[in-house]
Amino acid sequence: MTGVVVIGAGPAGLAAAEQALRAGAEVTVLDEAEEPGGQYHRMLPRAYAARHPERLQTGWRAFDRRQRRVREHPRCTFTARTRVWALEPRADRAPLVHVLRGAADSAGGRAVLEPEALVLATGAHDRVLPFPGWDLPGVFTAGAAQALAKGERVLVGDRVVVCGTGPFLLPVAASLLEAGGRVLTVLEANPAATLLRGWTARGRELLPQAGKAAELAGYAACLLRHRTPYRTGRAVVAARGEGRVEEVVIARLRPDWSPVPGTERVLPADAVCAGHGFSPRLELPVAAGCALDRGEFVLVDAEQRTSSPCVYAAGEITGIAGAPAAAAEGAVAGWVAGGGDPAAITRLLRRRDRGRAFAARLARAHPIGSGWPDWLRPETVLCRCEGTDYRTLCRALEDPARDAARAVRLGTRAGLGPCQGRICDPTVAELTARRGGEVSMAHNRPIAQPIRLADLAGPPEKERNS
Amino acid sequence: MSPRMVPAAADRAGRTDRPLSITVDGAPVSGIEGQSIAGVLLGAGRLSWRRGPSGPRGVFCGIGACFDCLVTVNGEPDVRACRRAAVDGDTVLTQERA
Ligand SMILES: Cc1cc2nc3c(=O)[nH]c(=O)nc-3n(C[C@H](O)[C@H](O)[C@H](O)COP(=O)(O)OP(=O)(O)OC[C@H]3O[C@@H](n4cnc5c(N)ncnc54)[C@H](O)[C@@H]3O)c2cc1C
Ligand code: FES
Numbered sequence: 001m002t003g004v005v006v007i008g009a010g011p012a013g014l015a016a017a018e019q020a021l022r023a024g025a026e027v028t029v030l031d032e033a034e035e036p037g038g039q040y041h042r043m044l045p046r047a048y049a050a051r052h053p054e055r056l057q058t059g060w061r062a063f064d065r066r067q068r069r070v071r072e073h074p075r076c077t078f079t080a081r082t083r084v085w086a087l088e089p090r091a092d093r094a095p096l097v098h099v100l101r102g103a104a105d106s107a108g109g110r111a112v113l114e115p116e117a118l119v120l121a122t123g124a125h126d127r128v129l130p131f132p133g134w135d136l137p138g139v140f141t142a143g144a145a146q147a148l149a150k151g152e153r154v155l156v157g158d159r160v161v162v163c164g165t166g167p168f169l170l171p172v173a174a175s176l177l178e179a180g181g182r183v184l185t186v187l188e189a190n191p192a193a194t195l196l197r198g199w200t201a202r203g204r205e206l207l208p209q210a211g212k213a214a215e216l217a218g219y220a221a222c223l224l225r226h227r228t229p230y231r232t233g234r235a236v237v238a239a240r241g242e243g244r245v246e247e248v249v250i251a252r253l254r255p256d257w258s259p260v261p262g263t264e265r266v267l268p269a270d271a272v273c274a275g276h277g278f279s280p281r282l283e284l285p286v287a288a289g290c291a292l293d294r295g296e297f298v299l300v301d302a303e304q305r306t307s308s309p310c311v312y313a314a315g316e317i318t319g320i321a322g323a324p325a326a327a328a329e330g331a332v333a334g335w336v337a338g339g340g341d342p343a344a345i346t347r348l349l350r351r352r353d354r355g356r357a358f359a360a361r362l363a364r365a366h367p368i369g370s371g372w373p374d375w376l377r378p379e380t381v382l383c384r385c386e387g388t389d390y391r392t393l394c395r396a397l398e399d400p401a402r403d404a405a406r407a408v409r410l411g412t413r414a415g416l417g418p419c420q421g422r423i424c425d426p427t428v429a430e431l432t433a434r435r436g437g438e439v440s441m442a443h444n445r446p447i448a449q450p451i452r453l454a455d456l457a458g459p460p461e462k463e464r465n466s
Numbered sequence: 467m468s469p470r471m472v473p474a475a476a477d478r479a480g481r482t483d484r485p486l487s488i489t490v491d492g493a494p495v496s497g498i499e500g501q502s503i504a505g506v507l508l509g510a511g512r513l514s515w516r517r518g519p520s521g522p523r524g525v526f527c528g529i530g531a532c533f534d535c536l537v538t539v540n541g542e543p544d545v546r547a548c549r550r551a552a553v554d555g556d557t558v559l560t561q562e563r564a
Contacts, residue, residue, distance in 0.1 A: 032530070032549070034551060039529070044479060044481070044500070045499070045500025045501070045551070046500065047484060047498070047499035047500030048479070048481040048482070048483075048498070048499075048500050049481065049482040050479040050480055050481050051479070051480030051481075052478060052479050052480045053479055055478045055479055056478070056479055103550055103551065104530070104545065104546055104549035104550045104551075105542070105544065105545040105546055105549065105550060106542060106545070106550075107542070125527055125529055125531040125532075126527060135518065135520050135521060135523070136521065137513035137514035137522050137523065137524045138513055139526070140525060140526060140528065141526060141527050141528065141532075143527065143528060143529065144525055144526060144527050144528025144529070144548075145528070147528040147529055148469075148505065148508065148525070148528055149472075152500075152501055152502065152505040153471060153472040153477060153479065153481065154469060154470070154471055154472070154501075154505050154508050154509050155469060155470055155471075155472060156469050156508070157468070157469055158468075158470075178478070179472050180472060180476065243514070243521070243522055244513050244514070244522075270468070271469075281531075381520045384518060384520075384523075384526070384532065384534060385518070385519075385533065386519060387518065387519025387520040389520075417533070418533035418536070418544075419531065419532050419533045419534075422531045422532065423526075423527070423531065423532050450544065
């Protein structure tokens with residue numbers, strides 16, 4: 001019997017666990033959160049004793065059945081509140097999995113797992129492009145606002161502007177409205193023409209994602225009901241206020257996202273929720289030695305195998321396409337990792353392929369325009385941790401004597417703070433590339449999660465697979 | 467207006483709140499069982515509790531990626547408030563205190 005460890009209990013990880021169990025494997029699922037579900041099927045804390053959790057999310061019942069099936073399976077061990085802080089590659093075998101158990105960032109119990117096969121399903125976090133004032137309190141990522149509303153019932157503000165690009169802005173706005181907030185407007189930076197071109201090309205591909213389309217239509221109806229306008233070709237180009245957001249500056253954008261001069265308009269607001277797509281959480285795949293696809297996502301073959309022996313990857317770390325696509329990938333990864341015969345899952349493989357086609361469509365409809373740096377000011381912060389501003393980055397890049405990567409890291413300290421570049425790396429890499437330099441996004445964070453020295457000093461408990 | 471908690475009576479999810487209390491820089495702050503420390507602080511109307519290099523910081527990413535929300539909990543520094551569940555009686559120190 002194969003011992004499979006799945007890291008992440010979001011749509012991808014749970015589907016992987018379910019299929020690995022079906023293939024006959026012994027499965028351990030690890031997640032740092034208190035409950036399974038990941039970002040999409042975010043569960044309310046158990047202590048809330050919610051009588052109607054299904055009212056807060058689409059597809060809750062099917063998800064709940066799946067998570068119970070997995071957790072209650074005799075061959076499954078599900079451990080919540082468990083952070084994987086490092087992976088240790090081994091020749092020809094799956095890497096060792098180093099975990100910390102207990103409350104987040106606490107001195108917890110340290111353990112090492114020795115899987116025979118490893119499925120990585122760690123998901124993504126929001127990507128947010130910087131704009132003047134994006135470091136003011138009251139600016140949140142779109143995902144944070146969503147997580148707080150859906151997962152904790154906390155509303156980030158009362159007069160909120162949602163902005164960025166992608167269909168994800170719709171459920172975010174809908175959740176804020178549902179929680180009793182006022183969403184002044186939802187601003188999609190891409191013009192309607194780009195959206196149309198991206199979404200309507202090869203319409204047949206979209207049919208299998210009809211469920212997703214219905215879900216989006218539901219959010220759109222919610223916006224209409226609340227008279228919240230959805231506007232394309234517009235963005236928040238600045239947030240302003242004394243110690244917190246008090247107003248935002250909105251501008252019309254050209255198709256390349258450069259602001260059209262003279263179209264700026266000031267709107268009083270107390271919160272901004274911004275999302276310009278997602279950044280995959282790649283530190284564990286990189287630590288496992290997995291090759292990346294153009295430096296961006298984990299490279300997988302037709303059966304979700306990575307370039308590392310016995311390591312599989314699924315969900316947003318291999319491409320951004322939403323929960324159904326992540327689950328489809330997870331199902332394939334779990335089945336194959338668990339020792340199942342790929343010939344027996346043609347339906348799952350087809351579903352996975354359609355998910356990938358959806359990802360390509362999403363990327364076409366919601367690209368990031370090249371003109372966004374026009375809304376930066378010299379003093380605009382790029383790295384939130386170290387306070388590096390745009391002026392400092394430009395100066396470092398102008399120095400011909402230094403190679404870009406070192407100049408940027410050491411000269412500006414961008415990416416060297418507590419988040420280790422998780423938030424600013426894509427921005428710095430893009431701005432550097434524009435000036436002819438090259439900064440690789442290393443995603444090379446051997447310590448994937450903070451660990452205290454005292455924990456490191458003590459011996460770990462050794463476990464086979466659970 | 468400030469951030470706030472959806473009132474239990476108006477919550478479609480039908481929650482049953484069990485109150486808890488933590489102290490933040492010595493002052494009592496109430497929340498409910500199950501909330502994160504960031505949730506308790508936001509629910510109490512607080513948007514920021516840390517000083518970053520360019521100004522005050524609170525929650526940004528909400529899922530443990532940005533490290534903007536760090537606090538000290540029961541003497542343990544650098545705890546991500548958005549990831550740590552609040553426990554009745556927790557002593558929280560912000561990095562904005564005088
Ligand atoms: C904050 C946020 C909120 C979102 N909300 C929605 C939404 O409401 N609707 C929607 O359509 N899409 C939402 N998305 C998009 C979402 O990413 C995907 O659609 C979907 O959830 C991806 O599934 P996944 O399984 O690939 O990853 P995820 O759902 O992200 O699951 C990954 C899991 O891995 C765990 N994990 C990561 N690293 C570690 C580690 N080192 N150790 C242990 N566990 C780890 C995480 O705790 C998480 O549970 C959201 C994204 C974000 C960032
Ligand atoms: S808000 Fe980003 S780590 Fe807590």
